[in-house]
Amino acid sequence: MATKPFASSADTAAKEQTLEVLADGVYALTAEGDPNLGAIEGEDFIVCFEALATPVAARDWLAKLREYTDKPVRYLVLSHYHAVRVLGASAFDAEVIIAHEKTRELIAERGKEDWASEYGRMPRLFKEPESIPGLTWPTATFSDRFTIDLGGDRGDLVLQHVGRGHTAGDIVAWLPRQKILFAGDLVEAQAALYTGDAFHQEWSTGTLDNLASLGAEQLVGGRGAVARGPEAVKAAIEQTRGFLTTMIEEVRAVQTRGGTLKEAFEAVHAALSPKFGHWPIFEHCLPFDVSRAWDELAGIDWPVIWTAERDREIWDRLQD
Numbered sequence: 001m002a003t004k005p006f007a008s009s010a011d012t013a014a015k016e017q018t019l020e021v022l023a024d025g026v027y028a029l030t031a032e033g034d035p036n037l038g039a040i041e042g043e044d045f046i047v048c049f050e051a052l053a054t055p056v057a058a059r060d061w062l063a064k065l066r067e068y069t070d071k072p073v074r075y076l077v078l079s080h081y082h083a084v085r086v087l088g089a090s091a092f093d094a095e096v097i098i099a100h101e102k103t104r105e106l107i108a109e110r111g112k113e114d115w116a117s118e119y120g121r122m123p124r125l126f127k128e129p130e131s132i133p134g135l136t137w138p139t140a141t142f143s144d145r146f147t148i149d150l151g152g153d154r155g156d157l158v159l160q161h162v163g164r165g166h167t168a169g170d171i172v173a174w175l176p177r178q179k180i181l182f183a184g185d186l187v188e189a190q191a192a193l194y195t196g197d198a199f200h201q202e203w204s205t206g207t208l209d210n211l212a213s214l215g216a217e218q219l220v221g222g223r224g225a226v227a228r229g230p231e232a233v234k235a236a237i238e239q240t241r242g243f244l245t246t247m248i249e250e251v252r253a254v255q256t257r258g259g260t261l262k263e264a265f266e267a268v269h270a271a272l273s274p275k276f277g278h279w280p281i282f283e284h285c286l287p288f289d290v291s292r293a294w295d296e297l298a299g300i301d302w303p304v305i306w307t308a309e310r311d312r313e314i315w316d317r318l319q320d
Helices: 055-065 101-121 200-212 230-256 261-276 282-297 308-319
Strands: 018-023 026-031 034-041 046-049 073-077 096-100 140-142 145-149 156-160 172-175 180-184 218-221
Touching: 018 218, 026 055, 034 172, 034 218, 096 101, 101 140, 101 308, 140 145, 200 230, 200 282, 218 230, 230 261, 230 282, 261 282, 261 308, 282 308
Parallel strands: 046 073, 073 096, 096 140, 180 218
Antiparallel strands: 018 026, 026 034, 034 046, 145 156, 156 172, 172 180
16 A cells, blocks of 8 residues: 555645524534534523634634524534544634543643644644644533523534543533534544544444434534535444444454454455545545544544654654
């Protein structure tokens, strides 16, 4: 297999951003496989979901949102701890930054390392990185559920931890009245999964089952197009599950016969590429995905911290 440019370092082309109105006062921003964002209007405030990688990048999104509403941002919800999702938080001037309690622990344990890692992997997403004031810390955390009353006749926004998956602390944002789900990176709609901090076995079973049981009719994944309609939502969830289960099966088979990590990577690549290989960031993610799956199936429950140096070492070992 020929050596490829490191991760997404060669991906320098701008992606077209599209703001979609999913229901009255419910918005999604998608961008051709770049990280998705969301916003939900309350009676006199906004809840924003995700923050992008820098304040400058976040302000571009807020400028688009301001074409629809000038309400202040009261809540900023972070689905998990990864740098490209959180380091733009200061642009929102939110009264409250909400995340799962495990996300706060992960920021404390590995936030600085993740920042350096993701900047090296995906430099294009870090628009004016000097604008980042430092690590983003949640000001409110929860373990299971956090409900926001949107006011008037808008109903509730339910923030929920449905199980370990993409990270230990992923949360979703669920609008029961509108049946709209912001799933973060627990679901990708025709975009490859990054699983370097994942719990593959729980994610592919109970976590996705819990997410599916909500009964969403529109779903905004971490990347990719909005899934509209129950069948499209189901398809996005099952595509995500299929990616995970194939990787688990291939890595386990190589481990069982006493093979190597490199052999596992090659087996997973061969199994996944016909269906998923054309999806955004597939080649970028796979070495890190397989490395984490290998560790997990070998009995290492808590993911090893990714540093910029470890990124390069794994990439070079698997891609040569």
